[in-house]
Amino acid sequence: MRVEPARALRGALTVPGDKSISHRAVLLGALAEGRTEITGFLPGADCLSTIACLRRLGVAIEQEGDRVTVHGAGWYGLREPEDVLDVGNSGTTIRLLAGVLATQPFHSVLVGDASIARRPMRRVTAPLRAMGAHIDGRADGEYTPLAIRGGPLSAIQHVSPVASAQVKSALLLAGLQADGETAVTEPYRSRDHTERMLRAFGAELTVDGTTVRVRGGQRLIGQRVDVPGDISSAAFFLVAAALVPGSDLVVRGVGLNPTRTGILDVLRAMGAAVEVEETGEACGEPVGNVRVRHAPLAATEIGGALIPRLIDELPVIAVLATQAEGTTVIRDAQELRVKETDRIATVAAELSKMGARIEATADGLIIHGPTPLHGARCDSHGDHRIGMALAVAGLIADGPTEIARPEAMAVSFPDFFDRLRAVAG
């Protein structure tokens, strides 16, 4: 994909449905009793992997674009799959499904692509084993393929060393069928879509600081879910508008869950003009419009509790920081090393090719700005968010930028380039 320097981004756009919420809507719909109707579903490769796995488990699902009907099987209506469950590139699919399969009295095997094969799974397999599930994988349950034979589970009190919504969600889902009350405590609050959607589907849970508790033996009832736009997809456009002089852009209908809006805090802290208009609520999630106008940018420090609130936006925040006056420091973000790629390494390597002054550290990045970027031959490394961050960098570079493996964008944002072309020329 070739990206040319952009004119100002102006006007309004929408972005596809939230990836995290789309996964949860089909998964809870499958486990619920009755029908779940989803609108605004993200028909990206990751969420389609969740649908494919659920179909293999015997769940009837109709999907056409962003509309999905799930005929709930009920928690114990899943059936033993005849073949392996392939999650593709999707960490959310494998970790949440591991939690569900741990409750099921049958054998299943989870596999994924080359990236999934390198991602750590013991963070979910170890606590699920402690609850009583039989799970194995390479390196003692750390890597795929994961083989699971579930059954009756006992509740646990789990203190997670990482703030991970995938870990938390896997354990809450298993906990819904365990004997007793399961508690999950995280160092910082991670995205809470599972908690919000479980409540909408009729489950009871309690939240106390960074601890979530759920009692076993609960049923879910099918619902209507209207998925808001993905703020992680909107982020590429919001950052582009903050970077390109003369820009004034509105993204409509985007999810504004406070566990996801760290990007807005950073844009403001760096000096961009950000206006947020909350327009309503869908399935327990706040929704609204975000307007960003270009302004001179200043460096900032990003760490601690802010990190889980913007973890997926850090590649594009690094691009933003190349144009900010001063030194931007990103710390406490070691989780970036175990995403679809090692995003500390891939962001530093690719932005360096464009002339950025950027250093990788063990747990983050240090970026000196402002530094003019020049077009270069870059690579998404097969990571959707790296590819889109490089496209945004290309908008402000001097000369054309070429991005190898642009097809990676289909994981979360299949028509990213069409929507970018519409607002940036």
Ligand code: S3P
């Ligand atoms: C997600 C949680 C986050 C995030 C990922 C989606 C989710 O991962 O990076 O893109 O839907 O629960 P971790 O749970 O590994 O932090």
